[in-house]
Amino acid sequence: MKKGLSNFFENYLTKNPLFINKKALQGNFTPENIPHRDEQIKQLANILAPALRLEKPSNVFCYGKSGTGKTCVTDYVTSQVYDLSKKKKIDLKICYLNCKLKKIADTEYRLIAELARNFNVEVPATGLPTEEVYKIFVKAIDTKGKKLLILILDEIDQLVSKVGDGVLYNLTRINSGLKNCELSIIGISNDLLFTDNLDPRIKSSLSEEELVFPPYNAIQLQDILRERSKIAFRANVVEEGVIQKCAAYAAREHGDARRALELLRVAGELAERSGSEIIQIRHIDGAEEKIEKDTVLDVVRTQPKQSQVTLYSILKVCNNGKQIFTGDVYDFYKNICKDVGLKPLTQRRISDIIAELDMFGIINARVVSKGRYGRTKEISIGIPSSTMPKIEETLQEGLGL
DNA sequence: CACCGTTCAGTTGAACTAAGCAACGGAATTCGG
DNA sequence: GAATTCCGTTGCTTAGTTCAACTGAACGGTGGA
Numbered sequence: 001m002k003k004g005l006s007n008f009f010e011n012y013l014t015k016n017p018l019f020i021n022k023k024a025l026q027g028n029f030t031p032e033n034i035p036h037r038d039e040q041i042k043q044l045a046n047i048l049a050p051a052l053r054l055e056k057p058s059n060v061f062c063y064g065k066s067g068t069g070k071t072c073v074t075d076y077v078t079s080q081v082y083d084l085s086k087k088k089k090i091d092l093k094i095c096y097l098n099c100k101l102k103k104i105a106d107t108e109y110r111l112i113a114e115l116a117r118n119f120n121v122e123v124p125a126t127g128l129p130t131e132e133v134y135k136i137f138v139k140a141i142d143t144k145g146k147k148l149l150i151l152i153l154d155e156i157d158q159l160v161s162k163v164g165d166g167v168l169y170n171l172t173r174i175n176s177g178l179k180n181c182e183l184s185i186i187g188i189s190n191d192l193l194f195t196d197n198l199d200p201r202i203k204s205s206l207s208e209e210e211l212v213f214p215p216y217n218a219i220q221l222q223d224i225l226r227e228r229s230k231i232a233f234r235a236n237v238v239e240e241g242v243i244q245k246c247a248a249y250a251a252r253e254h255g256d257a258r259r260a261l262e263l264l265r266v267a268g269e270l271a272e273r274s275g276s277e278i279i280q281i282r283h284i285d286g287a288e289e290k291i292e293k294d295t296v297l298d299v300v301r302t303q304p305k306q307s308q309v310t311l312y313s314i315l316k317v318c319n320n321g322k323q324i325f326t327g328d329v330y331d332f333y334k335n336i337c338k339d340v341g342l343k344p345l346t347q348r349r350i351s352d353i354i355a356e357l358d359m360f361g362i363i364n365a366r367v368v369s370k371g372r373y374g375r376t377k378e379i380s381i382g383i384p385s386s387t388m389p390k391i392e393e394t395l396q397e398g399l400g401l
Numbered sequence: 402c403a404c405c406g407t408t409c410a411g412t413t414g415a416a417c418t419a420a421g422c423a424a425c426g427g428a429a430t431t432c433g434g
Numbered sequence: 435g436a437a438t439t440c441c442g443t444t445g446c447t448t449a450g451t452t453c454a455a456c457t458g459a460a461c462g463g464t465g466g467a
Contacts, residue, residue, distance in 0.1 A: 109447060126447045127422035346451055371460025374410025
């Protein structure tokens with residue numbers, strides 16, 4: 001046994017790896033070359049350029065579906081501006097925050113606290129008035145010497161839908177209280193209609209400039225994939241047609257480049273694992289399935305206990321495939337809670353949790369009226385049945401059932 | 402048959418509560434002279 | 435007598451609860467053709 005394993009590792013090491021730089025296919029990689037986004041880069045550069053003369057750049061708003069390069073372009077441009085400002089000895093600070101991150105920046109208090117932490121000020125997780133945290137933050141940035149601050153708020157729509165637009169109002173208003181520092185905001189949103197239901201005052205001050213990121217089409221995705229695969233893989237390991245297929249698949253999903261890249265990466269990993277010398281088209285099919293499974297599993301695993309119990313109840317009740325409703329789930333949920341030793345939440349809360357699970361896409365919940373038999377959410381499973389056993393297993397493990 | 406009021410089973414919004422935390426200020430304790 | 439520690443109070447955030455208004459189509463009754 002031992003011998004066999006060492007053979008295996010030896011084998012593994014002597015084999016030529018397919019990847020040379022896997023990072024190039026990972027989410028947070030910023031390439032030196034962003035195809036088909038020249039227009040946006042130019043615009044954003046124009047908008048931010050005044051920063052290099054120590055003038056406050058306009059606030060910007062970036063729209064576009066996920067995986068259309070919003071984060072990538074802003075990261076690319078801002079880091080260039082930053083580098084240049086260093087050379088010119090301009091005091092410029094760039095702050096990136098993803099508002100979607102739970103427990104980090106998903107409320108007004110936490111957002112400002114996190115910003116303050118970026119300036120090396122300790123802020124307690126709770127206990128202070130939000131007003132106070134603003135003061136701490138302002139004090140931290142408004143130190144001696146003229147300086148600029150560019151604040152990038154990613155997935156800003158998530159924040160606003162949760163806590164309202166008062167946060168943005170306060171942020172835009174902060175500038176008037178600053179003596180030495182000026183604050184520009186770059187908002188990034190996946191939701192194209194986001195600003196429609198924003199207070200007009202906030203809307204006008206926040207989106208002085210707007211950048212739209214249209215989805216990539218299949219041809220453009222191919223360019224992106226080629227570019228990146230050149231960095232990521234050894235030469236000639238990608239079979240003809242693989243790139244096309246990846247691109248086609250992602251183009252179907254509103255031109256999400258992130259998905260295309262992930263698909264290619266996972267296909268590469270699968271190929272490598274199966275000992276194949278090249279990445280073939282069949283690996284993409286495997287990758288597609290694996291990604292689906294992994295992301296769902298990951299979401300499930302990182303859910304809080306109560307959500308997990310709720311999901312488990314839904315899976316169990318739904319087992320025989322028929323339509324199910326909130327009441328059924330809640331009854332079952334209460335029983336499970338007893339088994340697990342968890343305090344059952346009220347139905348009100350479960351209703352919200354079901355809505356959250358729906359947002360994640362794990363289940364589909366639709367409010368239906370059943371005439372005089374009342375009104376409820378009709379729930380069905382939103383994932384392929386092949387991944388169900390795995391999810392159930394994960395849940396049981398997580399809940400100690 | 403078309404129309405209309407009733408009814409049900411949750412949904413949804415808002416106000417409220419408990420748990421945790423930090424800051425503040427006064428009381429109690431310690432300490433050095 | 436000053437410095438330090440302790441402790442209770444107040445006020446904050448946040449997750450979850452309680453309360454109550456609201457929802458919307460099927461049901462079943464009514465009247466008209």
